[in-house]
Amino acid sequence: METHRCRSGVAIVDLASVDHNCERLIAFSRQNKIAWRPAYKTLRSPELLGYVVSKLDRPRVMIHHLRDLPQALPRVPAGTDFLMGYPPTLGELEHYLGTPPALGERRHTLRINVDSIALLRALAQLSTPATDPARRTTRTGPERRRQTSSRPGRRSCSRTISTV
Numbered sequence: 310m311e312t313h314r315c316r317s318g319v320a321i322v323d324l325a326s327v328d329h330n331c332e333r334l335i336a337f338s339r340q341n342k343i344a345w346r347p348a349y350k351t352l353r354s355p356e357l358l359g360y361v362v363s364k365l366d367r368p369r370v371m372i373h374h375l376r377d378l379p380q381a382l383p384r385v386p387a388g389t390d391f392l393m394g395y396p397p398t399l400g401e402l403e404h405y406l407g408t409p410p411a412l413g414e415r416r417h418t419l420r421i422n423v424d425s426i427a428l429l430r431a432l433a434q435l436s437t438p439a440t441d442p443a444r445r446t447t448r449t450g451p452e453r454r455r456q457t458s459s460r461p462g463r464r465s466c467s468r469t470i471s472t473v
Contacts, residue, residue: 320357346392359385362386362389375402395422396425399431402421422472
């Protein structure tokens, strides 16, 4: 059993039970050709999320709020595919796309559910090179790649954003 301290308290997790549950979910998923995606909202622990994701054939996570992404990223492998459970608010999207990646941020894919024309327009507008202080390039079509280029003293990173 492992114990991790966090600001909101201590979580005691029976890893044997987590392992058992993961094995059952993974077996069911394979049998039914479903890509199981653990939900960060359910686990609420970046360490536990990393532990569960390490058991998958490909790293993938369901995330419900963009504000949770910075907590999860350091605990999951580069290339993790995040799917938003809910469409982000315009404010969440503006904050995410307007904030340069954290130092050492791992490459990842973020799939954003779009439920309105307003959100789609905001995503298109915020994904233009002029709005990113670290310079952004985009591709047309359903998938957009956000790249920040190196500047003296700056970092390089890539975020892939897809609309669903």
